[in-house]
Amino acid sequence: MARVLIPFSDFASGQRAVRRLLQEPRDPRQSVELLAMVDPLTSGKVAVFVSPAQAEAQSRAAAQRWLERLAPQLEAAGIPHTSSIAVGPRRELLRRVGERRDIDRVLLGTRARDPLRRWRRQSVAHLMDRPLVSVS
Numbered sequence: 001m002a003r004v005l006i007p008f009s010d011f012a013s014g015q016r017a018v019r020r021l022l023q024e025p026r027d028p029r030q031s032v033e034l035l036a037m038v039d040p041l042t043s044g045k046v047a048v049f050v051s052p053a054q055a056e057a058q059s060r061a062a063a064q065r066w067l068e069r070l071a072p073q074l075e076a077a078g079i080p081h082t083s084s085i086a087v088g089p090r091r092e093l094l095r096r097v098g099e100r101r102d103i104d105r106v107l108l109g110t111r112a113r114d115p116l117r118r119w120r121r122q123s124v125a126h127l128m129d130r131p132l133v134s135v136s
Contacts, residue, residue: 002030004104005107007037007109010066014034016109017109030080031081032079032081033084039089040087041059
């Protein structure tokens with residue numbers, strides 16, 4: 001089975017990656033894993049007035065809304081899929097994903113206007129030992 005991972009850290013990035021996938025020729029063996037990555041804001045990062053537990057709950061809720069909007073697009077195309085939420089620093093989450101052996105290809109949803117896009121893509125490609133396409 002051709003397993004594609006779509007990791008993303010905001011809805012628009014995930015949507016761009018899903019659209020890209022839907023434009024490709026359909027592989028009947030293909031399945032997709034949507035991975036919404038969130039890193040809750042805590043008082044050490046910015047001036048916020050919520051507890052770490054509240055910040056994580058809010059981040060998870062936002063990620064769940066993203067997944068609920070993206071999954072129907074894959075369902076409409078008849079593409080089997082799973083979805084999950086990962087919490088923590090993006091680089092660490094991507095490092096863990098890179099260690100997985102059940103993923104054949106990665107479609108990385110990136111921000112549309114990111115001046116560090118090339119550097120980030122190289123950094124992520126270094127963590128992955130499989131084909132990587134960044135979609136911005």
